[in-house]
Amino acid sequence: xxxxxxxxxxxxxxxxxxxxxxxxxxxxxxxxxxxxxxxxxxxxxxxxxxxxxxxxxxxxxxxxxxxxxxxxxxxxxxxxxxxxxxxxxxxxxxxxxxxxxxxxxxxxxxxxxxxxxxxxxxxxxxxxxxxxxxxxxxxxxxxxxxxxxxxxxxxxxxxxxxxxx
Amino acid sequence: xxxxxxxxxxxxxxxxxxxxxxxxxxxxxxxxxxxxxxxxxxxxxxxxxxxxxxxxxxxxxxxxxxxxxxxxxxxxxxxxxxxxxxxxxxxxxxxxxxxxxxxxxxxxxxxxxxxxxxxxxxxxxxxxxxxxxxxxxxxxxxxxxxxxxxxxxxxxxxxxxxxxxxxxxxxxxxxxxxxxxxxxxxxxxxxxxxxxxxxxxxxxxxxxxxxxxxxxxxxxxxxxxxxxxxxxxxxxxxxxxxxxxxxxxxxxxxxxxxxxxxxxxxxxxxxxxxxxxxxxxxxxxxxxxxxxxxxxxxxxxxxxxxxxxxxxxxxxxxxxxxxxxxxxxxxxxxxxxxxxxxxxxxxxxxxxxxxxxxxxxxxxxxxxxxxxxxxxxxxxxxxxxxxxxxxxxxxxxxxxxxxxxxxxxxxxxxxxxxxxxxxxxxxxxxxxxxxxxxxxxxxxxxxxxxxxxxxxxxxxxxxxxxxxxxxxxxxxxxxxxxxxxxxxxxxxxxxxxxxxxxxxxxxxxxxxxxxxxxxxxxxxxxxxxxxxxxxxxxxxxxxxxxxxxxxxxxxxxxxxxxxxxxxxxxxxxxxxxxxxxxxxxxxxxxxxxxxxxxxxxxxxxxxxxxxxxxxxxxxxxxxxxxxxxxxxxxxxxxxxxxxxx
Numbered sequence: 171x172x173x174x175x176x177x178x179x180x181x182x183x184x185x186x187x188x189x190x191x192x193x194x195x196x197x198x199x200x201x202x203x204x205x206x207x208x209x210x211x212x213x214x215x216x217x218x219x220x221x222x223x224x225x226x227x228x229x230x231x232x233x234x235x236x237x238x239x240x241x242x243x244x245x246x247x248x249x250x251x252x253x254x255x256x257x258x259x260x261x262x263x264x265x266x267x268x269x270x271x272x273x274x275x276x277x278x279x280x281x282x283x284x285x286x287x288x289x290x291x292x293x294x295x296x297x298x299x300x301x302x303x304x305x306x307x308x309x310x311x312x313x314x315x316x317x318x319x320x321x322x323x324x325x326x327x328x329x330x331x332x333x334x335x
Numbered sequence: 336x337x338x339x340x341x342x343x344x345x346x347x348x349x350x351x352x353x354x355x356x357x358x359x360x361x362x363x364x365x366x367x368x369x370x371x372x373x374x375x376x377x378x379x380x381x382x383x384x385x386x387x388x389x390x391x392x393x394x395x396x397x398x399x400x401x402x403x404x405x406x407x408x409x410x411x412x413x414x415x416x417x418x419x420x421x422x423x424x425x426x427x428x429x430x431x432x433x434x435x436x437x438x439x440x441x442x443x444x445x446x447x448x449x450x451x452x453x454x455x456x457x458x459x460x461x462x463x464x465x466x467x468x469x470x471x472x473x474x475x476x477x478x479x480x481x482x483x484x485x486x487x488x489x490x491x492x493x494x495x496x497x498x499x500x501x502x503x504x505x506x507x508x509x510x511x512x513x514x515x516x517x518x519x520x521x522x523x524x525x526x527x528x529x530x531x532x533x534x535x536x537x538x539x540x541x542x543x544x545x546x547x548x549x550x551x552x553x554x555x556x557x558x559x560x561x562x563x564x565x566x567x568x569x570x571x572x573x574x575x576x577x578x579x580x581x582x583x584x585x586x587x588x589x590x591x592x593x594x595x596x597x598x599x600x601x602x603x604x605x606x607x608x609x610x611x612x613x614x615x616x617x618x619x620x621x622x623x624x625x626x627x628x629x630x631x632x633x634x635x636x637x638x639x640x641x642x643x644x645x646x647x648x649x650x651x652x653x654x655x656x657x658x659x660x661x662x663x664x665x666x667x668x669x670x671x672x673x674x675x676x677x678x679x680x681x682x683x684x685x686x687x688x689x690x691x692x693x694x695x696x697x698x699x700x701x702x703x704x705x706x707x708x709x710x711x712x713x714x715x716x717x718x719x720x721x722x723x724x725x726x727x728x729x730x731x732x733x734x735x736x737x738x739x740x741x742x743x744x745x746x747x748x749x750x751x752x753x754x755x756x757x758x759x760x761x762x763x764x765x766x767x768x769x770x771x772x773x774x775x776x777x778x779x780x781x782x783x784x785x786x787x788x789x790x791x792x793x794x795x796x797x798x799x800x801x802x803x804x805x806x807x808x809x810x811x812x813x814x815x816x817x818x819x820x821x822x823x824x825x826x827x828x829x830x831x832x833x834x835x836x837x838x839x840x841x842x843x844x845x846x847x848x849x850x851x852x853x854x855x856x857x858x859x860x861x862x863x864x865x866x867x868x869x870x871x872x873x874x875x876x877x878x879x880x881x882x883x884x885x886x887x888x889x890x891x892x893x894x895x896x897x898x899x900x901x902x903x904x905x906x907x908x909x910x911x912x913x914x915x916x917x918x919x920x921x922x923x924x925x926x927x928x929x930x931x932x933x934x935x936x937x938x939x940x941x942x943x944x945x946x947x948x949x950x951x952x953x954x955x956x957x958x959x960x961x962x963x964x965x966x967x968x969x970x971x972x973x974x975x976x977x978x979x980x
Binding site: 249250305 | 336337338339340341342343344347348350351352354355358359362363365420424427428430431434435436437438439440441442443444445446447448449509
């Protein structure tokens with residue numbers, strides 16, 4: 171398993187617990203619908219929609235409402251990583267406005283994978299990339315109580331282009 | 336690729352915007368630095384101030400200074416408002432739009448891996464569609480309500496458009512949305528009897544496209560208008576600006592509760608071009624040959640269908656039958672050096688006005704705002720002769736022959752070269768006032784008086800031809816320190832040749848010259864020597880020439896307030912209202928503002944090497960120039976900072 175190029179782990183990845191309890195996002199990828207769930211600890215997991223029958227009735231109702239509220243986004247993202255943001259640290263000031271920043275948090279993945287892992291660490295990004303990631307992710311109807319999803323690049327532009335082709 | 340979850344989006348946005356704002360103040364001045372940043376939690380801020388000894392009352396926090404000074408002096412802090420996520424997201428769009436080098440190649444590569452099939456907006460929530468500058472629209476009972484205009488009729492003389500009675504609502508499309516064809520869905524409700532209520536236009540980098548219109552509903556019921564667009568691939572540009580706009584007729588309030596953009600056909604999976612990249616001309620020759628000045632025509636069977644039409648050739652002329660709204664046809668590729676006139680015969684039993692678009696070797700159809708012309712739908716052959724406002728080499732024609740019903744026959748379509756009018760010798764003066772009784776004016780009714788009064792102050796009066804010669808002579812080092820006051824508020828054809836930044840008037844400002852403009856919207860109409868004005872794109876056309884929407888704030892009724900900068904420029908009269916207000920963040924200097932966000936009088940500088948140069952928008956009077964106090968004030972502002980004579 172290779173972590174995203176711009177992510178620096180603070181330890182060894184450990185196996186990710188099985189299932190989440192609450193859906194926080196839903197999208198299409200590789201011709202299938204995928205659901206991001208969070209468990210009581212806040213750890214994230216990705217599951218196929220058809221594998222979510224074990225979720226609570228309320229959670230499944232949330233998924234249905236989300237699917238009917240708006241067409242789902244389509245990601246060409248394999249492998250996809252999930253992250254819980256715990257903080258944002260400024261790095262050194264560089265000329266210009268788009269200074270590098272470090273997004274701190276717990277990384278989960280890769281997905282889809284039979285044995286996803288989780289590890290705490292830092293993703294290097296820039297101010298503009300994080301702002302843009304919020305704009306791209308901010309439309310999801312799952313956003314509630316001030317929470318939201320942010321789409322970030324973990325790879326170089328060449329790797330992103332290669333995967334999108 | 337990482338999908339990250341953030342439990343406090345407001346705080347994350349605030350931290351980033353706050354840091355950007357601080358850096359803008361020291362490194363690269365921008366709009367963010369000029370705006371007050373709302374805080375993620377007012378309660379936390381107040382609690383923190385209270386802990387530091389402040390007493391909070393309303394929006395003010397006060398603390399006595401230590402020691403004896405505390406008897407006389409207080410520390411005061413004005414508390415910013417609390418932000419919502421949409422507030423901060425809107426500021427994030429502003430910040431990204433002015434970020435040098437953004438979007439980066441990595442960002443574009445990331446966006447290329449995300450796509451949306453449908454995006455929508457409601458007053459309560461949004462999914463990939465964002466409103467830019469909703470004012471002067473209001474939200475009442477959960478729906479967006481358009482203001483009723485005070486100009487119900489067209490005063491420009493242009494047929495077929497009521498440009499002053501529309502309100503524009505601009506939308507930004509999420510960068511993840513792309514489509515080869517799409518349908519725009521608007522759920523609206525109104526009462527009225529006009530055939531054209533909601534007009535819809537799309538933009539994409541380097542291209543603008545009028546997509547059609549929906550009629551008034553006239554029943555008071557909620558209805559859904561569907562407008563399809565296809566043709567050139569559409570990709571949202573997200574934070575870089577507006578991607579489509581709704582033009583709402585302001586005769587009656589129109590209520591809108593949902594706007595959605597649905598993809599019908601997917602766009603090709605290619606890396607998204609940079610938003611600033613111009614569209615390449617179609618079928619452009621590999622070698623840029625000199626363009627001929629001979630008339631150009633082509634056989635009728637070489638016309639092609641571009642949108643909703645069927646074509647056939649009978650007895651040597653072209654029959655066009657519309658198969659839906661907004662039919663249009665296209666020419667084969669050719670090359671002819673402008674200026675030209677389009678000469679043709681046509682008979683029609685259809686409806687509506689016609690439009691002529693053109694491409695050049697540098698600009699695609701959307702960059703060349705169309706010539707609109709009335710069609711006589713009496714079924715008889717009629718001759719038409721249309722002047723095409725262009726300076727470059729024309730390579731293609733798009734012909735829109737009217738509405739959806741009826742039959743059109745077209746014969747002998749030819750582009751005939753015309754000569755540029757010979758320009759007189761340029762006056763040597765560096766302070767001129769434009770006034771030409773042959774040319775039209777709009778809101779400025781006292782042009783002669785303005786010219787006469789300014790002449791007494793050392794200005795030289797120039798007519799349209801002299802103005803053209805004068806500005807062309809100042810496209811280099813002689814522009815800085817010069818000024819031109821427009822005493823007629825319709826820009827003449829001699830300096831407004833195209834609805835693009837290559838128009839002479841814009842190039843003069845880029846060279847460091849100053850143009851002072853009162854009255855109606857600058858660059859919305861083009862004046863002709865026969866006293867008529869050509870509708871050059873209305874409230875949107877200034878954006879293509881001056882680089883931003885000068886009408887973003889709409890028509891505001893509040894009285895403007897002169898700013899400290901305005902007073903420094905000598906401004907003493909702010910004007911009665913905020914007709915045609917601009918966003919304060921879009922201009923360089925605000926001379927008179929309305930509230931925190933809008934500018935009624937302003938300066939937009941295009942060449943930072945010459946502060947004080949550019950377009951000086953002096954008020955926006957309906958009846959401008961009819962009293963001496965106005966003209967005195969105008970002269971003070973126009974001459975501010977220029978060398979004394």
